Amino acid sequence: xxxxxxxxxxxxxxxxxxxEENGRxxxxxxxxxxxxxxxxxxxxxxxxxxPALHKLEADGLLDVEVEKVDNRMRKxxxxxxxxxxxxxxxxxxxxxxxxxxQSLVNPSPNPDLQF
Amino acid sequence: MKLTEKQIAHIDVALKDIGVxxxxxxxxxxxxxxxxxxxxxxxxFYANFRHYMQLHKKELKATYYRFVRxxxxxxxxxLLHKMLTLxxxxxxAIAFTVIRLLENYYxxxxxxxxxxxxxxxxxxxPMLYYFLTSSLFRSKRFSGLDKFLSALTGLTFLFIxxxxxxxxxxxxxxxxxYNAIGSGFAIAFFNSFFEINxxxxxxxxx
Numbered sequence: 001x002x003x004x005x006x007x008x009x010x011x012x013x014x015x016x017x018x019x020e021e022n023g024r025x026x027x028x029x030x031x032x033x034x035x036x037x038x039x040x041x042x043x044x045x046x047x048x049x050x051p052a053l054h055k056l057e058a059d060g061l062l063d064v065e066v067e068k069v070d071n072r073m074r075k076x077x078x079x080x081x082x083x084x085x086x087x088x089x090x091x092x093x094x095x096x097x098x099x100x101x102q103s104l105v106n107p108s109p110n111p112d113l114q115f
Numbered sequence: 116m117k118l119t120e121k122q123i124a125h126i127d128v129a130l131k132d133i134g135v136x137x138x139x140x141x142x143x144x145x146x147x148x149x150x151x152x153x154x155x156x157x158x159x160f161y162a163n164f165r166h167y168m169q170l171h172k173k174e175l176k177a178t179y180y181r182f183v184r185x186x187x188x189x190x191x192x193x194l195l196h197k198m199l200t201l202x203x204x205x206x207x208a209i210a211f212t213v214i215r216l217l218e219n220y221y222x223x224x225x226x227x228x229x230x231x232x233x234x235x236x237x238x239x240x241p242m243l244y245y246f247l248t249s250s251l252f253r254s255k256r257f258s259g260l261d262k263f264l265s266a267l268t269g270l271t272f273l274f275i276x277x278x279x280x281x282x283x284x285x286x287x288x289x290x291x292x293y294n295a296i297g298s299g300f301a302i303a304f305f306n307s308f309f310e311i312n313x314x315x316x317x318x319x320x321x
Contacts, residue, residue, distance in 0.1 A: 028150040047178040051185040058189035071120045073142045
């Protein structure tokens, strides 16, 4: 994953957001979707993606369906009801975080301190 | 290019050969690798797959170990969750009461022994079940169950250790309570095991 330290904390939220938009997805599809949206800037490795998916599943935020597709078993992930609610919370948190980071990185000039 | 069943089986065997032992993990990794190979240029599956493995073998192994670690952590979290339920508290209370009642007829060690024996049977049932099914059907080895049982074997051993040293139990009530907690642990273990087993059965159709 590009600049993994910066993206690491947001991986679960990215996954949940994609599932919220697309209904159900499988692992490879998620990696490709992220690559497509970020124009190749962000590459989620399977080593990061699958443990995150399994953790979300164990936390009851994702549900799983296994189906035979193209001669093999494919595991699809989708949000549970509590996962949908949690996605909204996490997206709000992420937006707040981005806003705060923008303020820190690119502070607007404080009019009180201007001469 | 869509892969044939024979080509999928080839990927499955190759993953098994590099140490991806568990069926649940291998199926998901097989799908990931197969989809990646399908997206590659050219129609020579074996050349594409060989090239993919040369580049990603190390990464696949690392992913596998992360998969296994996550499965173990998730299973232990489920056990902890089951330990902290009202049902477990009720079982501990019942076991504690039973030990106290038995003490009217037997001495404290014999009373505790009855509870310990029941706990041992409760813990042994899932272990025996898994041992038999995984020995008879090798393909039924699932990461969550396997890692859960190996971690639990260690935890059970640690739990039993203080009970083997009677000298440290100067407080009778604590001794009774510790044995009663053993019942809560055994039931939580039993429930967790069969919940994980059910999940795998539903997902992978046995």
